[in-house]
Amino acid sequence: MNFTPFTELTSARLSLRKLKESDADTILFLRSNEIVNRYIKRPEHRQTKTISDALNFIRTQHNNLEHSISIVWGITLKDKSELIGTICLWNFSVDKKVAEVGYDLNPKFHNKGIMTEALNLVLDFGFNQLKLQKIEAFTDTKNENSKRLLTKNGFILNPSRKDVDNESNLIYEIFDGIVNS
Numbered sequence: 406m407n408f409t410p411f412t413e414l415t416s417a418r419l420s421l422r423k424l425k426e427s428d429a430d431t432i433l434f435l436r437s438n439e440i441v442n443r444y445i446k447r448p449e450h451r452q453t454k455t456i457s458d459a460l461n462f463i464r465t466q467h468n469n470l471e472h473s474i475s476i477v478w479g480i481t482l483k484d485k486s487e488l489i490g491t492i493c494l495w496n497f498s499v500d501k502k503v504a505e506v507g508y509d510l511n512p513k514f515h516n517k518g519i520m521t522e523a524l525n526l527v528l529d530f531g532f533n534q535l536k537l538q539k540i541e542a543f544t545d546t547k548n549e550n551s552k553r554l555l556t557k558n559g560f561i562l563n564p565s566r567k568d569v570d571n572e573s574n575l576i577y578e579i580f581d582g583i584v585n586s
């Protein structure tokens with residue numbers, strides 16, 4: 406599994422591109438804004454509180470990409486370069502058959518179907534390019550928007566699994582062959 410060269414993804418309204426260091430302002434916003442982060446719990450060392458933290462985050466993502474550890478796409482509207490959100494595949498299993506999806510979106514762009522469009526691009530990439538067997542999502546039990554996004558797009562809650570690191574998380578799963586079937 407090799408994430409370089411970076412695979413850009415496009416849909417009717419969106420471009421999903423590599424993060425740039427000039428995205429640091431927006432990354433800081435997305436990772437610190439109260440609405441976006443209401444249901445996201447990160448350990449202290451993964452928090453983004455300053456521009457310098459945001460730059461470090463972007464550089465870490467570039468390094469992870471180079472070493473095929475994880476892949477983050479910046480979400481933009483097709484005719485604009487400004488980021489409106491991000492979506493990633495990370496936490497790959499050792500055998501590279503399972504990965505976790507994560508996403509965030511500027512609240513100005515919520516309720517327009519944008520994350521549904523981005524998620525479908527990433528599911529298609531994960532299953533058809535990376536040949537994943539399963540994609541998981543960990544989301545807070547109170548995060549209704551995220552739960553709706555997942556169930557609407559074919560994810561199924563696995564009630565028998567628990568997130569040992571965060572008891573308020575639910576674990577959703579989607580398997581290869583389920584997308585768009």
Ligand SMILES: CC(C)(COP(=O)(O)OP(=O)(O)OC[C@H]1O[C@@H](n2cnc3c(N)ncnc32)[C@H](O)[C@@H]1OP(=O)(O)O)[C@@H](O)C(=O)NCCC(=O)NCCS
Nearest residue numbers: 441508509510515516517518519520521543544550551554
């Ligand atoms: C989770 C999150 C990405 C969901 O975003 P969203 O905009 O609600 O997601 P969607 O893309 O599915 O759009 C939802 C609504 O847009 C509406 N919509 C409007 N125009 C649309 C269009 N052209 N196409 C499709 N849907 C459209 C849909 O009706 C849909 O509402 P419904 O689900 O009630 O039917 C967003 O709430 C977010 O960023 N939250 C903060 C970060 C977060 O919690 N991340 C998850 C951590 S696990």
